[in-house]
Amino acid sequence: MKHHQNPMEHIAELLETKACIKQETYRNLQEVFKALMTEADNVINKINKKIKKKDKDVTLAVTNISDNEFHVKVAGDLLIFFMHTNIIMFDKKHSLNKSKYVADDPMRKYLGQINVYNFMADSLKYNRVNDPGYLISRLFVNCENHFLIEGDGQLNYMFEDISSQPITPIDISVFIQMVISQAIDSDLITSPFPAIRTITLNQKHEKSQALGGGYKIGFQMSYQQDIE
Numbered sequence: 001m002k003h004h005q006n007p008m009e010h011i012a013e014l015l016e017t018k019a020c021i022k023q024e025t026y027r028n029l030q031e032v033f034k035a036l037m038t039e040a041d042n043v044i045n046k047i048n049k050k051i052k053k054k055d056k057d058v059t060l061a062v063t064n065i066s067d068n069e070f071h072v073k074v075a076g077d078l079l080i081f082f083m084h085t086n087i088i089m090f091d092k093k094h095s096l097n098k099s100k101y102v103a104d105d106p107m108r109k110y111l112g113q114i115n116v117y118n119f120m121a122d123s124l125k126y127n128r129v130n131d132p133g134y135l136i137s138r139l140f141v142n143c144e145n146h147f148l149i150e151g152d153g154q155l156n157y158m159f160e161d162i163s164s165q166p167i168t169p170i171d172i173s174v175f176i177q178m179v180i181s182q183a184i185d186s187d188l189i190t191s192p193f194p195a196i197r198t199i200t201l202n203q204k205h206e207k208s209q210a211l212g213g214g215y216k217i218g219f220q221m222s223y224q225q226d227i228e
Contacts, residue, residue: 025112025141076122077121078118079116
């Protein structure tokens with residue numbers, strides 16, 4: 001609030017600027033989320049047609065869960081796309097907030113957020129509520145439909161800065177294909193034998209291979225090794 005500014009005038013100003021921009025950003029986010037689900041379905045259908053020899057148990061499907069969530073199942077992997085309803089901004093140290101793009105118009109810093117998580121499909125199938133999922137990417141959209149992507153692997157360096165133009169159907173298709181590839185490329189890695197030699201009866205019940213709890217017995221995603 002400016003010095004000596006009337007509080008009511010300040011509130012009105014915020015509603016006319018920041019609040020309106022956040023609403024516009026959220027509307028953009030909703031459209032992008034719908035486009036992601038539509039394109040995910042298109043990509044899965046195309047992949048199905050390209051597979052010449054497929055095991056009957058290797059399934060590929062897109063499932064609409066709610067207005068804020070849809071799932072993409074690719075064999076043993078399950079990608080969960082989740083759209084947040086709150087508009088956010090990065091901390092002041094983030095490169096976006098130091099960019100000329102935001103300096104020219106501070107309202108551009110407000111972002112809608114879509115997270116993509118990778119779970120083992122069996123985790124949901126068998127309701128293994130303690131199985132971990134991994135955030136493999138975040139897609140952000142602002143009031144001008146410019147986008148920013150964070151993620152693992154190629155996603156981490158292909159989209160280093162906010163886009164110079166509004167998001168396009170091609171951008172959406174590339175993003176879908178890359179997160180699917182990232183999920184498939186991330187394999188389960190077993191821990192060293194000594195690290196999992198001892199197990200309690202309770203752990204046996206929770207981590208039984210009969211229930212499919214591979215990670216629980218000592219498995220981890222391959223890209224975790226790079227982090228550790």
